[in-house]
Structure formats: structure tokens, C-alpha cells
Amino acid sequence: MRVLIDYRAALRERTGVGEYTHELVRALAAAGRMGTSTPIDVTIFSSSSKDRLTDSADLGGVHRVDRRIPVRLLNLAWHRLQWPPAEALAGSGFDVVHSLHPLLMPSRRAAQVVTIHDLNFLLHPERTRAEIRRDYPGLARAHALRADRVIVVSRFTASEVERLLQVPSDRISICSPGRPEWQPRRAQPTGGYVLFFGTLEPRKNVGTLLDAYERLVSRRPDVPELRLAGKATDQSAEWLARIARPPLNRVVRHVGYVAPDQRYELYVGARMLVQPSYEEGFGLPVLEAMTAGVPVVGANAGAIPEVGGDALQLVAPTDADAMARAIERFLDEQALVEACVARGLARSKDYTWDRTAAATYAAYARAIEHRANAKSVA
Numbered sequence: 001m002r003v004l005i006d007y008r009a010a011l012r013e014r015t016g017v018g019e020y021t022h023e024l025v026r027a028l029a030a031a032g033r034m035g036t037s038t039p040i041d042v043t044i045f046s047s048s049s050k051d052r053l054t055d056s057a058d059l060g061g062v063h064r065v066d067r068r069i070p071v072r073l074l075n076l077a078w079h080r081l082q083w084p085p086a087e088a089l090a091g092s093g094f095d096v097v098h099s100l101h102p103l104l105m106p107s108r109r110a111a112q113v114v115t116i117h118d119l120n121f122l123l124h125p126e127r128t129r130a131e132i133r134r135d136y137p138g139l140a141r142a143h144a145l146r147a148d149r150v151i152v153v154s155r156f157t158a159s160e161v162e163r164l165l166q167v168p169s170d171r172i173s174i175c176s177p178g179r180p181e182w183q184p185r186r187a188q189p190t191g192g193y194v195l196f197f198g199t200l201e202p203r204k205n206v207g208t209l210l211d212a213y214e215r216l217v218s219r220r221p222d223v224p225e226l227r228l229a230g231k232a233t234d235q236s237a238e239w240l241a242r243i244a245r246p247p248l249n250r251v252v253r254h255v256g257y258v259a260p261d262q263r264y265e266l267y268v269g270a271r272m273l274v275q276p277s278y279e280e281g282f283g284l285p286v287l288e289a290m291t292a293g294v295p296v297v298g299a300n301a302g303a304i305p306e307v308g309g310d311a312l313q314l315v316a317p318t319d320a321d322a323m324a325r326a327i328e329r330f331l332d333e334q335a336l337v338e339a340c341v342a343r344g345l346a347r348s349k350d351y352t353w354d355r356t357a358a359a360t361y362a363a364y365a366r367a368i369e370h371r372a373n374a375k376s377v378a
Helices: 016-033 071-081 086-090 130-146 155-165 206-219 234-243 260-268 284-292 304-311 320-332 334-348 353-377
Strands: 002-006 041-047 063-067 096-099 111-116 149-152 172-174 193-197 226-229 252-256 270-275 296-299 312-315
Touching: 002 016, 016 041, 016 284, 016 353, 041 086, 063 086, 071 130, 096 353, 111 130, 111 353, 130 155, 149 155, 149 353, 155 172, 172 353, 193 260, 193 284, 206 226, 206 234, 206 320, 234 252, 260 270, 260 284, 270 284, 270 320, 284 296, 284 304, 284 334, 296 304, 296 320, 304 312, 304 334, 312 320, 312 334, 320 334
Parallel strands: 002 041, 002 096, 041 063, 096 111, 111 149, 149 172, 193 226, 193 270, 226 252, 270 296, 296 312
Antiparallel strands: none
């Protein structure tokens, strides 16, 4: 099976979608090297006027296609004109072309697959920016219905794709991400900080977390530092201004984007992770925290309850008081911390990249079958 995967989300700073893209490619390539009953030949595609696709030691056996075409220009042509076909840019034919976002990669003959991580852009376009706001709300449904297979990362997103985009359930495959290859930390930190991990954008709901922290500061002189780990956006200016003023300026710090090889150490030093997002299609930081042995306060919205289950303290994303109380419980109740950590470690073992690769391979096979059936009918 010859597969072309759009790797552009992982080209620069690997946030959630970029990390999923990179690890999926790595897992599929590993499956292809094992010479099992699932032979697969993986090619990754990149296009940028300035960022180059470099050799990566952990992507051995993966073919690379790197074109110097501005990202915005190619996206406009692909999304609006369905041109040029991927085969023309890659100089080769494929059985499957796979876009890691909701809009199709055009193809002449290959089965077309899209991955939809969430549909927050459809329900709340005001929480998005740039091309996502411009293209996704108006085009996602038509592209999903044309796709030979739609991959999602959770049962929650599967139900949203079926409900909002009217994609039949038998054309949707759930391919959840795997846990990182980390060992659980040996002990809880004696000091440590409270951690938020994610791009500072509206749907991450950092404002309510800051509201909760103001409540904690007012009643706890010993409140630990809150570290906001993630790239700032234009939409985060109000939050950054807020943490520069009293009372948050002495207890909240923005540490910016954290590279993949530095994330484990960041988790190891944390007392807990707080993930207050209005909606997550999966919530990769929750899985990462559970894998490292870090307790999690999570929003009871989107896929976070599905991923974390009884390992998490769940709170309404709009309830700053409940969020503050949940943080305090982890600060004061060691038995609760130990119970949540144990449940999180057990739950994280359900998520492996080998399983993701196997589920994705099966989705590709179903896409090829759908494409063949559609041609025979035509």
C-alpha cells in the first residue's frame, strides 16, 4: 500500500496536530519495516517557501517530497479548486492520500482520507484564526462527504462528525493517538508548579483558569506557580497582559512553546496539569500527563472525560470556583493524588501508537475499497 501523508502540520513547531502527524508517520513506517501482513510504503509531503523538510532520525524508511510552494497559495488552490493533484506535485502515484486536517488533498486516482480532530471551528468560528476561520467552516462538510474515509481521534469527535457533517458512521474510523514513550516519574515533586499545556488560543479557556488562580491567591499565600506552556497567539494578548499585573504577576508565568524533547521534564516538575478547554477533540496533554504520573484537573467537556475517565477531577469549564477547589484538593489531599495517578497510569496503557497505526492501516484499506466501489458504480 503506497500512502502519501501531508506532513506540513509537523514541519515547524509541533503542537497537538503536528505531534499526532509525526508520531503517526513514525508508527506506520515502523509497521512497514516489520515486514508483517500489513506492508505499507509511506511518503510524507511538505510545501513551504521557507521551511524545509529535514531528515529525522526517527523517520527512517519514510520517503520525502519537499516543494517550495507557499503554504497559503497551495492551500487556496487545494481547498477551493481541488488542484493540483497530489500525484503531480509528488511525481508518483499512490493508493491513498491522507490530509491531517478536515480539507482534502486532491488526487487523480488515490483514495482520499481526511483526519478531523475536532469541529470547534464549526460551532465557534470566533475562537479560530487565519485560514481555519476562512476555509474550514464553509468547506469541511463538502470535503468530508467527498472523502473515501474520515478518521477521527475520539468517540466524541466521531459523534460530532456524524451529527454536524452528516457523514455516515460506517465511513468514520476512530484512530486515537498513542501515549509517549515515557517512564512514570518515581515520586511527586515536593515543590513544583501547576501546569497548563496548549496553544494560547480562545478555545483553551485560559481566562477561566486565571479567574480560578485569582481566587486561590486571595486565600492561599502558599499557592504554587502556574506555568502556561504553549505558543502565544494574537488572541492571547489580554491573558498575557493580565498575568503581568497584580495579583497574578507573582504566581503566573508564560514559558512559551515547549519542544517535544523538553516536554517530559516539564511534566515531571508539575504538581498537576489543569486542562480547562471548552472543547478538545482528544486532549493530548491529558494523556501525556497520565503517562508521566501527573494528576489532572480537566474540563467535563469535549473528549477530555472520554480520555481521562475516573483518573481526572472533572469540572465545568466555565466554573472558576469549582476549578479552584479542584486544584486545592490536589494540593491538600495526597490520597486523592495517589489514586488519580494510579488510575491515570493504568488508563494510559490503553493508548499505543502501534494500535493507532493498525487502526489507520485498516482505515486506508476501507478507503481504497470505497474508492474502487465508487468507480465501478460510475
